[in-house]
Amino acid sequence: METSEYVKDLVLAMDNSVNGSYDPITKHFITCNTKWARVGKVVKDEDENEYLIKDVNTDNYIELQALVNGREPIDFVYLPNPFFITGTKIATNNEWTMVSPDLSEKLPLIWLLEVISETGYGKGSAIEKDMNLRLFFLDETDPSQYYTKDHREQVVKPMQKLMAEFLRIIEQNRKYKTVENYTYKTFSRFGVENDKGVLQNVLDANLSGVALEVNLSRYKENCKC
Amino acid sequence: MTGCACNVGLSNTGRPNCVPIFGITSSLILVPIYANDGTKNGIDLSNALPTWANLINEADASKRWFPLPEFENVELPKADSQFEEANSGRMVFLRQGKRSFAGELWAEDSTPTLLGKLQVSRCVDFGVYVVDVNGNLIGSEVGGYLYPIPVDNQSFDPKFAFATDSTTQKIMLGFDFDRLFDESTMYMITVEEAGIDFTTLEGLKDVNLIGLASTTTVATFSAKLDYGTALNKIKYVGADQLADWSITNVTDNDTFAPDSVTENPDGTYSLNFATNPATSGDVIKVSVSKIGFSGSATATV
Numbered sequence: 001m002e003t004s005e006y007v008k009d010l011v012l013a014m015d016n017s018v019n020g021s022y023d024p025i026t027k028h029f030i031t032c033n034t035k036w037a038r039v040g041k042v043v044k045d046e047d048e049n050e051y052l053i054k055d056v057n058t059d060n061y062i063e064l065q066a067l068v069n070g071r072e073p074i075d076f077v078y079l080p081n082p083f084f085i086t087g088t089k090i091a092t093n094n095e096w097t098m099v100s101p102d103l104s105e106k107l108p109l110i111w112l113l114e115v116i117s118e119t120g121y122g123k124g125s126a127i128e129k130d131m132n133l134r135l136f137f138l139d140e141t142d143p144s145q146y147y148t149k150d151h152r153e154q155v156v157k158p159m160q161k162l163m164a165e166f167l168r169i170i171e172q173n174r175k176y177k178t179v180e181n182y183t184y185k186t187f188s189r190f191g192v193e194n195d196k197g198v199l200q201n202v203l204d205a206n207l208s209g210v211a212l213e214v215n216l217s218r219y220k221e222n223c224k225c
Numbered sequence: 226m227t228g229c230a231c232n233v234g235l236s237n238t239g240r241p242n243c244v245p246i247f248g249i250t251s252s253l254i255l256v257p258i259y260a261n262d263g264t265k266n267g268i269d270l271s272n273a274l275p276t277w278a279n280l281i282n283e284a285d286a287s288k289r290w291f292p293l294p295e296f297e298n299v300e301l302p303k304a305d306s307q308f309e310e311a312n313s314g315r316m317v318f319l320r321q322g323k324r325s326f327a328g329e330l331w332a333e334d335s336t337p338t339l340l341g342k343l344q345v346s347r348c349v350d351f352g353v354y355v356v357d358v359n360g361n362l363i364g365s366e367v368g369g370y371l372y373p374i375p376v377d378n379q380s381f382d383p384k385f386a387f388a389t390d391s392t393t394q395k396i397m398l399g400f401d402f403d404r405l406f407d408e409s410t411m412y413m414i415t416v417e418e419a420g421i422d423f424t425t426l427e428g429l430k431d432v433n434l435i436g437l438a439s440t441t442t443v444a445t446f447s448a449k450l451d452y453g454t455a456l457n458k459i460k461y462v463g464a465d466q467l468a469d470w471s472i473t474n475v476t477d478n479d480t481f482a483p484d485s486v487t488e489n490p491d492g493t494y495s496l497n498f499a500t501n502p503a504t505s506g507d508v509i510k511v512s513v514s515k516i517g518f519s520g521s522a523t524a525t526v
Contacts, residue, residue, distance in 0.1 A: 126249050174251045174295060174358045175358055175359065178297060219248055219249060221248075221359050222245050222248075223243040224243070
């Protein structure tokens with residue numbers, strides 16, 4: 001398989017469920033892991049009922065407003081699944097823009113940036129290849145309403161949790177060598193700032209998030225024929 | 226190690242394409258060599274493969290599988306073979322060196338609680354199925370069965386290591402395989418053949434039923450796992466279905482499911498068994514039946 005397919009499989013394995021209990025008086029869904037929940041997003045319960053997130057107290061509770069009156073979640077709510085894309089800057093911007101005009105259908109975004117550097121191994125190694133990955137975990141932000149502190153609280157923090165879930169999936173998958181370390185950068189605004197201080201978006205949306213650099217080693221599998 | 230057979234020359238050494246080979250060792254499944262009924266534990270390869278979850282949840286602990294968590298830094302070195310050397314320089318083979326295992330359980334998989342559970346393994350004659358990173362199961366195929374690879378149980382040595390500035394908390398496990406084990410008998414069952422990735426198997430969790438008290442129709446207790454803090458062990462919550470429990474009237478030798486289960490507050494249970502009432506002086510045994518958990522306690526009515 002090709003590297004982007006491996007990464008896509010990891011993204012698809014990410015668990016978007018949040019386990020907890022609902023307090024109908026405070027409307028708090030109490031949980032010890034709020035994952036990438038953030039204000040303004042819509043979550044669903046096990047019966048596909050929708051709820052708007054009104055507030056998030058990280059790893060304590062998510063305040064919910066039922067979009068159909070009277071509905072209450074029980075044990076689980078489900079966050080929007082991340083949208084995965086791979087490519088260079090220009091190709092990704094074109095392809096991501098064409099997916100849908102509705103940002104909610106393609107956010108949060110996990111973007112595997114090309115070009116991908118790989119190292120293959122021969123007969124003497126149990127490792128198939130090392131993949132030097134650069135990934136972005138991004139979600140929309142509101143530059144007209146948010147101060148820097150808000151960008152970080154409302155977007156960067158949930159995207160760090162999204163990245164943590166991605167790394168947890170790698171950790172659980174024994175086909176990958178244990179990741180010893182990784183580097184990441186958090187940014188309030190995702191774009192390029194020029195000399196005049198004007199920020200130009202890389203993708204056609206106002207985004208914030210985290211950039212992750214990780215070296216992933218995958219073991220060889222059984223032969224098929 | 227095998228000896229020399231008479232009238233046999235060298236073995237043919239051709240091989241077909243695509244011979245499955247073992248991947249890096251990821252974890253082990255401990256299995257007693259013999260069950261209490263005297264049968265040898267193994268997978269019968271002539272019949273349909275077993276339901277793997279049943280082996281984990283087997284009520285008879287002498288037939289149960291005990292999967293360990295994922296290991297790091299696994300090494301399986303083999304000591305040098307032993308020879309006697311004559312003054313002339315001629316060598317005579319005496320025996321092969323023993324195979325050892327060394328591996329580390331990291332972070333959440335390295336609690337002193339698990340250490341305690343591992344330490345008692347030394348008291349049982351057991352073997353291991355090796356699970357590789359691809360999820361294949363490796364054992365010893367003899368006579369149509371895939372048996373666990375026998376371990377020299379007295380060499381089984383789990384050691385706890387505290388976290389340092391540069392390392393996480395660990396359990397370092399070392400042991401020797403049985404010195405008479407013939408390594409040429411090792412075969413594997415692949416993920417595709419088994420219909421399961423063996424790395425996904427998880428061992429049973431012990432549940433402690435605390436303060437069990439029983440009237441003639443109701444048993445009450447709290448339930449906690451071994452894990453947690455000294456002050457707050459993790460509560461066993463959510464076992465509120467009838468199938469999650471079984472009750473045995475030990476005096477009458479009668480086992481049945483409760484009529485109702487109430488959990489309030491979390492981890493505190495009340496089991497009603499009015500349709501199978503006990504009488505004063507009967508001994509009642511409450512057992513956990515939920516998949517993935519094990520535990521029981523007795524009380525006198």
